[in-house]
Amino acid sequence: MLTSGAREKVEKLIACHPKKEAALLRVLHIVQQDQGYLSPETIASVADLMGMPAIKLYEVATFYTLYNKKPVGKYLIQVCANLSCSLMGADNLIRYLKDRLGVQVGETTPDNKFTLVTVQCLGSCGTAPMMQINDQYYEKLDEARIEQILASL
Ligand code: FES
Structure with missing residues (x-):
């Protein structure tokens, strides 16, 4: 579950982009900063927030190595x-x-x-x-x- 601060940032970012997909890289970055990694539950929750299928987020998250798909150390x-x-x-x-x-x-x-x-x-x-x-x-x-x-x- 995103913190309220991260959720607010994501919502503002989505609102600035007529095409939600254009905000996706930045959204995933905000989510990762907030959570440390992109868990399946978090991806599903953000997909709902963006009104997109979770698979779209997975496609991007798994393409780029800069997104952590499992927990990492400090x-x-x-x-x-x-x-x-x-x-x-x-x-x-x-x-x-x-x-x-x-x-x-x-x-x-x-x-x-x-x-x-x-x-x-x-x-x-x-x-x-x-x-x-x-x-x-x-x-x-x-x-x-x-x-x-x-x-x-
Ligand atoms: S090969 Fe370019 S930074 Fe290492």
Whole structure:
């Protein structure tokens, strides 16, 4: 169930768009910010709010990797595994993070603090290897820098 603040934002956004589909990406973003992920129940509820079939929302939510379809930890670590980052050592950093956090890619630590995933290019190839944690980019990474970052969280 959406918080009243999120529901209000969604309703305002829908009202601004003659075609509700045009608001869908932003609506899902608001819902994810509110709930942390897009559960089937939440998608059904938002679909009702938008007057659209839930399958339309699923189609969009499952196409884009930026939408979480299952719960994630407090810090969502998204390591770029695309070409530039791979050439600059992303595979080693992913291995380091897996060992350091004790999880596989796609898993969350038992304390729900960190979720580790790999993603495609985040548009920061010039500062590879890089990762995004929640909304912040961390670039030119190495193991020592990752250790600093994790310690700061
Ligand atoms: S390949 Fe990693 S940011 Fe582009």
